Amino acid sequence: MHEVTSRSLGHPARALHWLAGLFFGLALVFAIVAWTVGDVFFFRLGTEALIFAGLALSVDLLLGRTGLLPLGQALFFGMGAYVSALVLKNWSSSFWIAIAVALVFSAITGLIGGLIAIRSKGVYFALISFGLAQVVSKIIFNTRELGASDGMIGVPVAQIAPGLESGQPAGFFLVVLSILFILYAGLAYLMETPFGRQLGAVRTNEQRLSFLGVDPWRTKLAAFVGAACIAGVSGALYPMLRGFVSPELMFFQVSGNAVINVIVGGTGTLIGPVYGSALLTVLRSVVGSYTAHHQIVIGILFILVVIVLPRGLIGLAAPALQERLGRREGAVRTPILHAEHPQ
């Protein structure tokens, strides 16, 4: 179902911004409550959910906005984590340096990966990204200097500002929340720019885009590098939170979970994946405490969403919300017809 609104290509922007505001608002409420009770665990769990929400954002940039399905995005996430851990352990415990190095590294590797992968689309792209992640994670798994299969422990806390470091549950939660907000806001804004339109055009009909004089290949490459950077920065936050890295951060399970988070949350809505990450991280933790077979539950939920709700939770909620917001403003109600593609 496509709704044509006046602002963006197929997304009810007002509703999405409202929902985004809701999310960050709820996160702040959570932070205040948890801080008053002096909690540690839920802050860290929440921070972890936000870090993986960043990964989900990077997947959505590719899947929802550029039409490329990445099955190996954990590669950049994990590499960002390893780079950050190495910087913190061996060079400087500054938060900013670790993030900066991870960003640069992700951009370079994103470029290399993109040059390999971008030529293909659809399932071929998915398989190349899957294969890349497999190959590189295997190499890391075997490299003794990087801790091999045990990973590296002993990553010190990162110094963010005088008096603020990553070991503080509440403080770091707010820092990560702010970073996620900046990433989300940046991406949302980007989607409104001409570049954002190009991405949408690539997703809808790549051939026509080249008739307009825009090189789709460059657009896709830029999106790929951007997604790699977002994933890398998110990954860089992980060792600051948990104090260690391990090769499992690059395994297919992480990539697969990110894709599931995006689909359940709402492909293409940007805030949907963030919601999806948060919800599913909690769900996995809760269900995992009851049964060892939580994958069945998550898998069935995912299948249901793909069949019944392909736009995801937010994808379903947003248009309805958009309507309500429009109605409340007392706009003149002329039935707007929209085009619907057969599902």
Add this chain to the structure above:
Amino acid sequence: MDWIQFVLAPQIVNGLAIGVAVVLMALGLTIIFGLLDVINMAHGEFYAIGAYVAVALLGAGLTFWWALALTPLLMALIGYVTERSLIQRVFHSKDRHTLTLLLTFGIGIVLEDILKLVFGANPLRVEAPISGATEMLGLFFPNYRLFVMGLGASIIIAVWVLVFRTSLGAMVRAAAFDRQMTASLGVPVNRVYAATFAFGVALAGVSGVLLAPIYSVFPTMGRDFVLIAFSVVIIGGMGSIKGAVIAGLLLTQIQSISSLFISPVWGDPLLFGIMVLVLMWRPQGLFGRLGHA
């Protein structure tokens, strides 16, 4: 000369045995893609289910031969039901490739966990029905593997004959080529699609049974073949039977022989590298698509 007889030759013959296994897997995958345009990420899980079905049948007292005969029938049933109830629902969407990939991905996750739930996480044993080994030209070769090679080759030939030389096969190919037209000619296209998927799944299941005595049975066994099967299908050309066979045999030979010179750990990355190169320079693979070839 010694090196050729005692090192290279056994390596080639071993590679053939592995190659036949890989081709059987790739065949099911390429038929499902070529005819249905469905990317079956759960193919590995169906392979595993085939092996577990055989384990269950053996546990119920049947012999291996009965298990080998019955498993494909049961797998075909499972495949048919899966296609009608789940895959057909996303079939008519514009995003069919992505949605079926995601759907089968989800199905794979659930199936793997169900196997763990029902059979436990520990590996299980299937006794090979044929024991002993033959010695030819100084090479020592287990009889069961020779049997697998032979049966595998027969199955591959049978599939080719079925698809290209029977009217059933013609119907299936027509449905893949032009769905509307075929439907208007009175062919029950939905059932043909479901049956094709079932067939591909049955092929995976048969591979599972055949290979169980060699590679043992455990819940994550599906992952063994996923990357290599997809690589073979892509390099051979998605939907091309000829491509799957040639690429399958060729690539396993490359892996087998190269392990004599470079560390075997690089076997899978090597294959992956070849796949990437093929995708960059000849995206339709060596032999293009079944429906259109």
Add this chain to the structure above:
Amino acid sequence: MKLKAITTTPRINVKRLGIATALASAALGLPVCAMAQDASVIRIGVVTPLSGTYAGIGQQVKWGLDLAAAQLNASGGILGRKLELIYEDEEANPAVAVQKAEKLFQVSKVDFLTGTVNSGSTLAVGQVAERNARLIATTVSFADSITGDKCSPNVFRVNARAGMQSAALADWMASTRPNANVFYLGPDYEMGRSTVAAFKSAAEGKGAKTAGEVFAPLDNKDYSPFFGQIRAARPTVIYTSVAGNDTVRLFNQMSEFGVSNNIQIVGASGTVTSQNLPAIGKAANGFVTGVGYSPLLDSPENKKFIADFQAAAKTQPDLYGADSYGVLFFYKAAVEKAKSTDTDKVREAMRGLQWATPQGMKTMRAGDHQAMQEMYAVKVNNTQFEIVGKVAAANAIGPDTCTKF
């Protein structure tokens, strides 16, 4: 293309949001319930893989711990307080293990934690323990680094480590097959390589010779490409450090091709275990390895332990079950000696502590928190692990390389 007017409002989303909110509040609500706890109970957290490839090991760990807790509670608990075990599934993934460990420390407020299986998880959870000022003990992880260069003041190990296992095996090999010609086959990753390297140096130190070495990828399907090499090297012994499903495939294929005829196969302790032995079947007969426990150990304590375990779990214990059973008695002895569950006091009590286990007396070495015990060489014979060699604790343990405390 269908055209549809805008006036309809889908109602499903409200229900969905409701469910999501309910789930979220349930998740937050659960721990609040957990916080209303009985202060007179000693809570032991167990983070162990209950799903995934290592679920079999996790199950043995659970059986061992459950049996020990039941027995201890029946005889009055520790310092008059009952024991409560709280389980969390770590899925053999250090990232999950860390999350669950923190949950147990922070929310369930456990006094002590155990159960981690793979070394990556043990090391990462050890860090969490340091942050939370609690102690953990592992009963399965055998990587030397855990009580070696990556040791931690909050991590103890009650099971034998890789070096001890190698020592027992090398000793047996030197006495039964002096100057053997050994071929090494291992999985190509850090653990596989270092296990091979450790045994190789122990064996060469006792006069063995190396016929060749090859490393196969982890999760390798087919080992037949390596058999030509092995045959050409004409070894008298093959040492392998593969594990789990890889062992099943290797052994079955070796027997298929007749590679193992008249060759002694030896390997790491994790190569043939109760989890994969049924699948290997006859092909495992004759395999020898070095371990810290066998159900065939002939002592009254072991016989009673096996009878109790069999009654409770309906199956025989293996070395993971036995070591996990023993860890609670270790904790009990330490807490009773310290007369408190305070972390620093218990740590002090644990150093140098001796306690009784089904394997006899173990001693916890103070310098690196590694348990010392008599080591055995065992041979597989029709699914039984027969004891064919013994090495005294002091000779097996190896040097203390921990410098952190």
